[in-house]
Each structure stands twice: as C-alpha cells, then as structure tokens.
Amino acid sequence: HLQLQESGPGLVKPSETLSLTCTVSGGSISSNTYYWGWIRQPPGKGLEWIASIYYSGSNYYNPSLKSRVTISVDTSKNQFSLKLSSVTAADTAVYYCARQIRITMILDYWGQGTLVTVSS
C-alpha cells in the first residue's frame, strides 16, 4: 500500500527558505509510470500546484512560483524534496506531496499534508 509522508519545519521566518521532504513507502519512486508532485493549500482556500518531478530529474514548475522553487529527487532514499525561497506570509499553507500519473498528471495518491507557517 503506497504511502507518502511530508516532513520539515512547521515554522519558517520571512525571507528564508522553506524546505520539505516527501518520503515514499510501499512503492518505488523510480517507477517509469509516475511523476511526484507538491501542492499547497492556504488556510481556508483552494489548491495550488507547485512543481512535479520524474525519477530521472525531469521537472515541471508552476510558472507563478518558478523563480523561487526547486524540486529534487533522491532515488536512493525514495524521497523527493521541495525548496521555496524568499518566503512571505502568503506562503503559509498546508503543503501536500502526491503521486502523479505520467502524461495526464492526475494526482492519485496524496500525503496527509503538513502545515507550514511563515512568521517571525
């Protein structure tokens, strides 16, 4: 049974870099069928896709966040990670990692999410 688990600091100071890791268990991140993505949801608001990565390192970014985002993958640890730089209060959100079906980018498995608050 596939599981995804987000981890990282729950509090980040303004102007600093938010760093999160998603650990995948019950399946291989090196599958050629899937991408792996990050999605966020500000409190009380809707969903926003951030970025996605293939096990080879091929990636896609949300154009509105691209200048501040880096997504990476570590196949040896079955993990992928997100870095978001120069954060502000507007980046406060629940951050989800998810598996995406290659080509269609449908998100079929999600982590439980982790709340990241940007505050001094």
Added chain:
Amino acid sequence: EIVLTQSPGSLSLSPGERATLSCRASQSVSSGYLAWYQQKPGQAPRLLIYGASSRATGIPDRFSGSGFGTDFTLTISRLEPEDFAVYYCQQYGSSVTFGGGTKVEIK
C-alpha cells in the same frame, strides 16, 4: 495557463438529493487530462474521477463525471452523509491547474 472556473461556489442540499457540479475551462481540455477530487475538513484531497468520466478505485457508482472540451460536470446521484465536502476539478495542459472548488453543504 488554463483557468478552471467551478460553479456554484457552494451548494446546499439534503441527503438523498442529486448534486450537479460544473467545471468550465478557459480553453479546451483533453478529456483524459481532467480529474475531480473530494476534500473533507482536515484531510488531503481524494481522487474521485479521472479521464473526465472514469471512477477511481473504490469510488461508489453514485459519483459520475461527464463532459468534454471546456465544460465538465460531476454528478452525485443521491447524496450520502459522507459526501458533504468540497470538490475540486483539475486539468493538465502545459501546466497543472485546479478549479476554485464547490462546497456541498447539508441543507
């Protein structure tokens, strides 16, 4: 970027009633790239429908999806108490985008 507009923003219905949710795209979306998700408070979204009309594993047949081009619909034939939630559509064109969501509330 393709913008998805969901309507209505909220829907107040009773258990047993039919719910019809709309998702309209600013440009044509390939049906294979359109999905619907359900989200309950404090939980991650759950995939309901993919390819515009195919139910994901374990999704009851009271949920159905339809549509093509720029107009897509999620229908819940008879609302069960556990169906009261927020529903999002999502597409993939050159980028992944979500609609703003429709909240289905108990009347």
